[in-house]
Amino acid sequence: MAVYFHSSTSEISVEVGEYEEFTPSEPRTSSKTSKTLRFKQLHLVGLSFGVLCVVQAVLNITLRLTLPQEVSASESFTTQTPALLNTTAVARDRQCPANWLRFESSCYFVSSQRADFDSSRRDCERRQAQLVKIETSREQTFLTGFLTGAVWIGMTDRNKEGTWVWLDGTLVDKTELQWAPGQPDNALINGEEDCGDIRNMLNFIGLNDSNCSNKEQWICEKMNTAEPKKSCVISKL
Structure with a gap:
């Protein structure tokens, strides 16, 4: 619509019309671009999952290959650690007879019954063995570690009072082995004490004459x- 004004001195013309307001439109991602981006994301997730599977497989194979070596190392440590001798665990090995224990190069049988010294010695002989001969402090520590009370061992001073020998005739090493406090004392309780045992009692641990x-x-x-x-193999019964 147009409006005209006329005067003698000037002419004013005003033009009025309908108009439409335009606002800038937001950029939109095309459908094709959206699908491409989604495909790339899925591809990245699938690739990551595949890498994790490969890593897991490599770890499984590595563990299977290295596990036997780790077990062997652990067993080697167990057989060479003197500190384990102070535990109440006992030694067993398939190369010793059934129900026998193993320490270093010896096999040991601990009776569950009680008998006098000579009967005990004969029982060992029937088993093609002898009452134990303790030669080192390590061996004594091992035996003391799982014994309680008094247990016969193969030493005596029957031939000469005060001279303690093992059943094979060798002298008992008094400097290497530990005697219980105040022993041997040959106390005259129920006769002379000419046979040896090993004790593990409260405040009374070591060799003893009985x-x-x-x-x-x-x-x-x-x-x-x-x-x-020689080696030391320790495992729980």
Whole structure:
């Protein structure tokens, strides 16, 4: 619509019309671009999952290959750690007879019954063994670690009072082995004390002289000929 004004001095013309307001439109991602982006995301997720599967497979194979070596190392540590000798665990090995224990190159049988010294010695002989001969402090520590009370061992001073020998005739090493406090004392309780045992009692631990007629448990020992090299294998019963 147009409006005109006329005067003598000037002419004013005003033009009025309909108009439409335009606002800038927001950019829109095309459908094709959206599909492409979604495909790339799915592809990235699938690729990541595949990499994780490969890593897991490599780890499984590595563990299977290295596990036997780790077990062997652990067993080697167990067989060479002296600190384990102070535990109440006992030693067992397939190369020793059933129900026998193993320490270094020897096999040991601990009786569950009680008998006098001579009866205990004969029982060991029937088992093709002897009452135990303790030669080192390590061996004594091992035996003391799982024993309680009094247990016969193969030493005596029957031939000469005060001279303690093992059943094979060798002298008991008093400097290497530990005697219980105040022992041997040859106390005259129920006769002379001419046979030896090992004790693990409260405040009374070590070798001890005892009357040979006492009823005690006993320990038999024989060499483990299948294992000449000394080692210590410890496992729980």
